[in-house]
Amino acid sequence: MIQLSRRQFLHSAAATTGATLLVGCSSKGQVIVQPESDESVNDQLWLSVSADNKIQITVPSSEMGQGVNTSCAMLITEELGCAWGDITVKTAPWNKTFNNPMFRMQMTGGSTTISSYWEPLRKVGATARTMFTEAAALKWQTDANTLSVKDGFVWNSSGDKLSFGELVGSAVSLDVPEEISLKPMSEHQLIGQPVARVDTPVKTEGKADFGIDVQFEGLRVATIMHSPVLNGTPSSFDKFAALAVKGVEDVVVLENAIAVVADTYWHAKKGIAALNAKFTGGEQGLNSAGVSATLTAQLDDKPLPDVKNAAEVYDFEYEVPFLAHATLEPMNCTVKLEEERIDIWVPSQSQSLTGQIAEKLTNLKQEQIHVHLTYLGGGFGRRGEIDFVAETIEIAQATGKPVKLIWSREEDTSNDFYRPVAKTRYRIGVDGSGKPIEWHNHLASPSIFERIFKLFAPGFISWVPFTRIIDDPVAVEGMKEVPYIKEPEFEYLQTKLPVPVGFWRSVGNSYSGFFTESAIDELAHAAGQDPYEYRLSTMHDERAKSVLTAAAKAAKWGRSDVAQGIAFHKSFGSYVAEVVDLSISESKEITLHKITIAVDSGIVVNPDTVEAQMEGGMIYGLVAAAEGEINFENGEVVEKNFDTYPILRMYQTPEIEVVMVPSGDAPGGVGEPGTPPIAAALTNAIFAANGERIRTLPISKSGYRIGTQMPMA
Amino acid sequence: MISLNVNGTQYDIDVEPDTPLLWAVRENIGLTGTKFGCGIAQCGACTMLINGQATRTCVFPASAAQGLEITTIEGVSDANDHPVQKAWQELEVPQCGYCQSGQILSAISLLNQNPTPSDNDINLQMMNICRCGTYPRIRKAVHRASEMWTNAAASSENEGENA
Numbered sequence: 078m079i080q081l082s083r084r085q086f087l088h089s090a091a092a093t094t095g096a097t098l099l100v101g102c103s104s105k106g107q108v109i110v111q112p113e114s115d116e117s118v119n120d121q122l123w124l125s126v127s128a129d130n131k132i133q134i135t136v137p138s139s140e141m142g143q144g145v146n147t148s149c150a151m152l153i154t155e156e157l158g159c160a161w162g163d164i165t166v167k168t169a170p171w172n173k174t175f176n177n178p179m180f181r182m183q184m185t186g187g188s189t190t191i192s193s194y195w196e197p198l199r200k201v202g203a204t205a206r207t208m209f210t211e212a213a214a215l216k217w218q219t220d221a222n223t224l225s226v227k228d229g230f231v232w233n234s235s236g237d238k239l240s241f242g243e244l245v246g247s248a249v250s251l252d253v254p255e256e257i258s259l260k261p262m263s264e265h266q267l268i269g270q271p272v273a274r275v276d277t278p279v280k281t282e283g284k285a286d287f288g289i290d291v292q293f294e295g296l297r298v299a300t301i302m303h304s305p306v307l308n309g310t311p312s313s314f315d316k317f318a319a320l321a322v323k324g325v326e327d328v329v330v331l332e333n334a335i336a337v338v339a340d341t342y343w344h345a346k347k348g349i350a351a352l353n354a355k356f357t358g359g360e361q362g363l364n365s366a367g368v369s370a371t372l373t374a375q376l377d378d379k380p381l382p383d384v385k386n387a388a389e390v391y392d393f394e395y396e397v398p399f400l401a402h403a404t405l406e407p408m409n410c411t412v413k414l415e416e417e418r419i420d421i422w423v424p425s426q427s428q429s430l431t432g433q434i435a436e437k438l439t440n441l442k443q444e445q446i447h448v449h450l451t452y453l454g455g456g457f458g459r460r461g462e463i464d465f466v467a468e469t470i471e472i473a474q475a476t477g478k479p480v481k482l483i484w485s486r487e488e489d490t491s492n493d494f495y496r497p498v499a500k501t502r503y504r505i506g507v508d509g510s511g512k513p514i515e516w517h518n519h520l521a522s523p524s525i526f527e528r529i530f531k532l533f534a535p536g537f538i539s540w541v542p543f544t545r546i547i548d549d550p551v552a553v554e555g556m557k558e559v560p561y562i563k564e565p566e567f568e569y570l571q572t573k574l575p576v577p578v579g580f581w582r583s584v585g586n587s588y589s590g591f592f593t594e595s596a597i598d599e600l601a602h603a604a605g606q607d608p609y610e611y612r613l614s615t616m617h618d619e620r621a622k623s624v625l626t627a628a629a630k631a632a633k634w635g636r637s638d639v640a641q642g643i644a645f646h647k648s649f650g651s652y653v654a655e656v657v658d659l660s661i662s663e664s665k666e667i668t669l670h671k672i673t674i675a676v677d678s679g680i681v682v683n684p685d686t687v688e689a690q691m692e693g694g695m696i697y698g699l700v701a702a703a704e705g706e707i708n709f710e711n712g713e714v715v716e717k718n719f720d721t722y723p724i725l726r727m728y729q730t731p732e733i734e735v736v737m738v739p740s741g742d743a744p745g746g747v748g749e750p751g752t753p754p755i756a757a758a759l760t761n762a763i764f765a766a767n768g769e770r771i772r773t774l775p776i777s778k779s780g781y782r783i784g785t786q787m788p789m790a
Numbered sequence: 791m792i793s794l795n796v797n798g799t800q801y802d803i804d805v806e807p808d809t810p811l812l813w814a815v816r817e818n819i820g821l822t823g824t825k826f827g828c829g830i831a832q833c834g835a836c837t838m839l840i841n842g843q844a845t846r847t848c849v850f851p852a853s854a855a856q857g858l859e860i861t862t863i864e865g866v867s868d869a870n871d872h873p874v875q876k877a878w879q880e881l882e883v884p885q886c887g888y889c890q891s892g893q894i895l896s897a898i899s900l901l902n903q904n905p906t907p908s909d910n911d912i913n914l915q916m917m918n919i920c921r922c923g924t925y926p927r928i929r930k931a932v933h934r935a936s937e938m939w940t941n942a943a944a945s946s947e948n949e950g951e952n953a
Contacts, residue, residue, distance in 0.1 A: 142886030142922045273882065280887030281878045282870040283823020283863030287888060290822040298817070323806070342826075343805075343813040405827045405835060405888045405921045454825070454888030455921045486828040685882055689927070693885055696923030719832035719919065728913035730925040785913060 121174045123201045124153060130229050130242035132164045137175040137194055138185040139426050140276060141456035143748045144686035145190045147274040149198055151682055155267045156202030156260060158226035166275055171432035171448040183429035186461050188649040188746020191682055195744050203257045212248040213239050271685035288424035288451045291411040291481055299472055299482045300345040302354055303334040303492050306712035307575060309359030311335050319348040329475045336472050342483050360575045360712040368574060372500035375521035375570045384515045387506025391603060393596050397588045397774045398706035400496035400581055401722060406454020407489040410469035413479035418445050424453035426461040434463045438470045458580035462494055490722055491714035494579025495707055497523045499588040503596050511604025512615055516565040520556055523574045524549040555589025560616040561597055582697050583752040586648040590753025594644035598761045609634050609643050620677050621645060624654045624738050628675035631736045632656035639670050639789060642762025646753035650745030651678040655754040657762040666784040669731035674751060679742040687747045688735045694751025700725045702756035704777040731786035792852050797865025807853035812836040814852040815862060823863035823891050834918030837892035838862050844899035863891035874898050877935035885922035892918045897932050906936050
């Protein structure tokens with residue numbers, strides 16, 4: 078029997094307490110209002126208001142720590158005019174009404190939740206508010222203009238009030254207003270405030286259910302061993318030894334992996350060990366030295382052109398490795414498959430991709446496929462993939478049992494869709510004052526979109542302009558356009574490698590931030606100029622200048638008691654500059670003193686969330702820059718757990734100051750923009766400290782390690 | 791059969807002696823607040839208190855926990871109001887939240903031994919991994935919890951004197 082979550086129970090209760098006003102919004106931004114009828118309409122609801130004034134808000138995006146449950150609810154609540162304490166939140170099911178307009182599918186990614194849903198969420202709230210006001214006006218036989226809305230009530234000028242709940246019955250019979258007005262920014266009471274997150278309490282008492290926590294009567298637990306060599310296939314295994322392990326029920330052989338199904342994870346894991354599985358074939362010749370050589374050959378094959386008219390010409394080369402996502406909750410999915418119905422509980426960044434793979438594998442129709450998103454123990458782009466969903470469905474099909482598949486950490490790290498390797502060359506000509514006047518840049522890197530095009534094909538081709546298909550739009554981000562020269566001559570050289578690559582927090586910006594900000598730093602030093610002043614006088618974008626200045630000011634740029642490095646990067650509609658203060662010992666141990674982040678992310682919904690995302694995004698990039706690398710040896714991933722793929726700990730993390738640069742511009746993203754600048758800010762600081770220019774990440778390859786942080790006065 | 795005292799309740803469960811306490815509690819008892827992150831005691835998501843000491847239970851055999859007091863996140867308080875939990879809420883510490891049960895238990899263990907830790911004390915004791923980067927907020931929250939803890943202790947002392 079499935080335990081109903083508190084959220085689901087409230088929804089059902091509302092269904093039985095009388096008329097409920099339900100408000101939906103199509104993906105084209107059209108608001109739908111109707112009385113509750115049958116179950117099918119529930120899947121399209123953004124907002125429901127019960128007779129007893131309880132408000133349930135459906136959040137289109139996955140909650141993976143970026144605070145969307147709260148910020149989306151704030152947008153609706155601001156316009157609706159209910160009391161914040163009366164709302165509950167649930168995550169959207171699989172339904173195209175919730176499609177992310179940026180991607181025309183359901184996908185929490187690209188730091189787009191606020192920018193994508195800024196309009197629709199407020200329209201939903203405003204529409205409901207308008208209808209309640211009209212309903213009250215009719216009841217009181219007065220002009221709607223004389224009424225006001227506050228805390229879930231409509232008030233007239235005499236001080237009488239009617240609750241939304243009381244008005245639901247009459248509101249449902251009104252026409253949906255054609256035109257609704259949104260509150261001006263100056264009247265915002267909630268938007269722009271550091272409202273406490275709605276999911277914080279459950280996360281401090283262990284009651285937040287992640288995918289790995291799903292449990293119900295009869296549910297089996299499976300774990301899996303993939304071929305250690307990429308693309309290998311099972312060649313031998315002792316099925317009976319596995320089945321002899323107490324609690325083990327089934328062994329399921331997939332194309333590149335073997336799963337063991339048991340009553341508990343521990344028994345399934347023992348079953349895997351008992352299998353003594355061997356694999357054969359695959360990419361046995363794949364190794365990191367070869368990968369690097371392939372990138373080099375790619376670049377050698379397309380030499381940079383000569384620079385003709387420049388005072389000086391500089392050649393730079395930079396390289397970054399594959400990176401794993403390493404979400405703390407490993408990949409998992411739960412499937413209950415019946416004749417005419419499938420239920421999938423999964424920590425996923427896409428309801429629609431999850432539903433579509435279920436459609437494909439089971440031949441069930443959308444109405445029969447129920448996708449229940451749980452909290453995600455980290456996403457970072459990894460959980461927009463459906464490989465682990467497909468595996469779980471296949472295991473459920475093979476065994477005829479409901480099953481929860483949990484990957485071990487080793488399987489998680491070695492079966493990722495990695496942040497691509499990338500190697501780049503610049504040839505930059507500068508004028509007499511050291512400023513860039515000619516900028517040539519080639520990038521060699523495998524393409525994420527080559528795989529994604531195939532995955533998303535039908536819907537995708539319908540909207541992508543043909544010319545875009547020729548280039549990988551994310552490989553080139555932050556390289557094709559740079560803040561320091563108007564028309565860089567940039568070429569992306571797609572490198573063919575068998576390694577699966579995917580979206581890793583900030584995607585192409587995760588390396589273009591390092592590349593661009595290293596090159597510009599080298600140019601600044603070559604010109605004998607201060608790196609901050611050089612950037613400021615070379616960039617043209619006013620918003621970029623503002624964040625750079627704000628970061629430098631807050632970091633007391635130019636102080637002589639520490640070494641400082643600065644970097645800027647614009648991504649996902651937001652502008653971020655970061656400064657690292659450090660000192661380095663003789664033995665290359667780095668003491669981080671402080672990291673300053675300045676951000677202009679346009680209109681801010683929840684400033685506390687913006688601050689948290691800047692801290693978190695920066696740290697995510699810092700960890701990678703310090704010691705993140707995924708290597709291959711004879712086709713096998715070398716680093717499989719946190720002993721060999723280390724993650725920075727608290728003692729290494731310094732004081733962080735986040736400065737928010739106010740802006741009236743359209744909301745930009747905050748989930749990813751903190752990540753791109755940190756690597757170069759770090760290596761630029763190292764250069765300032767001791768003159769060593771690091772051009773290959775992570776810095777551990779050059780013998781550096783991050784020691785205990787220490788604040789300065 | 792193995793008998794475990796978890797959050798003050800005795801549970802008799804049928805598991806092999808070498809079953810890690812983490813999995814015995816999560817799957818055989820059904821308390822899922824403590825999480826699995828790595829299986830090799832590197833990340834701390836599996837932290838429980840055993841006789842008040844933070845312990846990485848993914849490598850701790852259930853049989854070894856017999857006769858000991860096991861505290862999980864579920865047993866920290868009845869109303870989500872332990873000073874550490876309140877500090878975590880006040881400072882909006884959790885992002886995805888997956889590591890936070892372990893972080894909270896580690897903080898409680900630290901404060902039990904050292905109610906007024908310095909930044910350095912916190913840095914040395916709190917080794918749990920957080921992928922979302924909540925470290926700076928955790929550090930502040932431990933200080934805040936310490937403040938609330940020592941204030942509470944001081945006021946109950948005063949009450950005792952006035953009684």
